[in-house]
Amino acid sequence: MHLMAHAHTAREKTRLMREAERVCASAGEQFTPLRRQVFDLLIAEHAPAKAYDLLAKLGGEAKPPTIYRTLEFLMKLGLVHRIESLNAFVACEVGACDRSTIFLICDTCGRAEEFDAGHALVDLGEAAARDGFQIKRTMIEATGLCAACKKAA
Amino acid sequence: MHLMAHAHTAREKTRLMREAERVCASAGEQFTPLRRQVFDLLIAEHAPAKAYDLLAKLGGEAKPPTIYRTLEFLMKLGLVHRIESLNAFVACEVGACDRSTIFLICDTCGRAEEFDAGHALVDLGEAAARDGFQIKRTMIEATGLCAACKKAA
DNA sequence: CATAATATGGTACAAGATAACGTTGCTGCG
DNA sequence: CGCAGCAACGTTATCTTGTACCATATTATG
Numbered sequence: 001m002h003l004m005a006h007a008h009t010a011r012e013k014t015r016l017m018r019e020a021e022r023v024c025a026s027a028g029e030q031f032t033p034l035r036r037q038v039f040d041l042l043i044a045e046h047a048p049a050k051a052y053d054l055l056a057k058l059g060g061e062a063k064p065p066t067i068y069r070t071l072e073f074l075m076k077l078g079l080v081h082r083i084e085s086l087n088a089f090v091a092c093e094v095g096a097c098d099r100s101t102i103f104l105i106c107d108t109c110g111r112a113e114e115f116d117a118g119h120a121l122v123d124l125g126e127a128a129a130r131d132g133f134q135i136k137r138t139m140i141e142a143t144g145l146c147a148a149c150k151k152a153a
Numbered sequence: 154m155h156l157m158a159h160a161h162t163a164r165e166k167t168r169l170m171r172e173a174e175r176v177c178a179s180a181g182e183q184f185t186p187l188r189r190q191v192f193d194l195l196i197a198e199h200a201p202a203k204a205y206d207l208l209a210k211l212g213g214e215a216k217p218p219t220i221y222r223t224l225e226f227l228m229k230l231g232l233v234h235r236i237e238s239l240n241a242f243v244a245c246e247v248g249a250c251d252r253s254t255i256f257l258i259c260d261t262c263g264r265a266e267e268f269d270a271g272h273a274l275v276d277l278g279e280a281a282a283r284d285g286f287q288i289k290r291t292m293i294e295a296t297g298l299c300a301a302c303k304k305a306a
Numbered sequence: 307c308a309t310a311a312t313a314t315g316g317t318a319c320a321a322g323a324t325a326a327c328g329t330t331g332c333t334g335c336g
Numbered sequence: 337c338g339c340a341g342c343a344a345c346g347t348t349a350t351c352t353t354g355t356a357c358c359a360t361a362t363t364a365t366g
Contacts, residue, residue: 030312034313051352052352052353063316064354065314065315065317065357068353069313070314084237084294087352102277104281104286106286113284113286115286117277119276120276120277121273123270123272124270124293127270127273128268128270128295132299132300133266133268133295133297133298136260136296136297136298137296138293138294138296139237139293139294140277140291140293141237142281142290142292144287144288145286145287145289146285183343183344185344188344203322204321215346216347217322217324219346221323222344226344240322240323240353
């Protein structure tokens with residue numbers, strides 16, 4: 001084991017889990033033990049988690065399709081996001097999440113902070129529309145130095 | 154062979170190649186035959202190209218490190234960009250390109266249009282800074298329907 | 307209960323990427 | 337010349353990431 005450090009308090013984890021149950025139920029989907037376990041692993045992480053790392057934490061028995069299927073399901077409900085530039089996954093911190101997300105990824109500590117960019121997304125959509133392009137989904141991933149790491153340096 | 158269709162006119166290809174030579178020279182780097190060939194393949198593509206597809210077009214003799222090294226070099230000079238959500242690469246259409254790029258990717262035809270979003274990037278940087286996060290590099294990849302495909306539908 | 311739909315298990319492999327090391331060829335210098 | 341130093345490229349092997357496909361189990365529903 002390494003340093004114990006959780007991204008969320010026990011209270012907040014419970015809240016996220018409750019919220020996930022609610023989202024699942026209202027989508028008419030099942031929040032099965034496997035899905036619960038994977039989601040639980042994700043909210044316990046500090047940083048974006050790799051599929052194969054999650055797989056290992058499932059006990060070493062599980063095979064790749066298991067974790068990919070489960071992550072796909074959780075993403076479909078907006079409970080989990082994929083960070084393309086890292087080939088990794090994070091639990092969504094705000095229950096009912098829009099499909100278009102913004103992540104600020106710290107190069108130093110590796111954490112990914114979900115972010116609300118105000119008008120940036122709207123502006124992008126409008127600018128693209130003026131060009132005749134109709135945006136369905138936007139992925140924004142910015143890397144840099146987070147507040148905590150800047151302070152530490 | 155499939156449909157012949159090039160993203161650029163011969164004149165424009167020449168311009169891009171000249172520009173690449175210039176960028177290379179001014180960076181004190183060599184624009185070798187291999188690098189030239191890979192860049193040429195990229196500007197002949199309609200859509201983002203996969204590393205292994207490019208590799209195959211090098212004659213079938215080349216091995217993976219060859220193409221990845223070459224792409225890495227071209228990206229270092231800003232002549233090529235990686236599209237994270239596709240694991241693919243595109244030639245930069247504007248010679249001296251900023252590191253932070255925006256792509257509009259058409260779900261229908263697969264083409265990726267490099268884009269200038271006006272203030273969207275600045276706004277994002279400022280919003281992040283208010284949060285204490287200092288952005289170094291931003292990736293924006295939007296998917297949707299391009300003007301040509303919208304017209305065709 | 308029967309049956310369909312959903313969820314999970316598992317094999318095998320495809321696709322994407324890199325580490326490590328060897329080879330070549332050039333450039334500069336004693 | 338002879339060789340050190342370096343950049344580019346070649347080669348092998350391996351690692352990581354992801355999926356197609358089939359089997360089985362579980363759950364919802366007529």
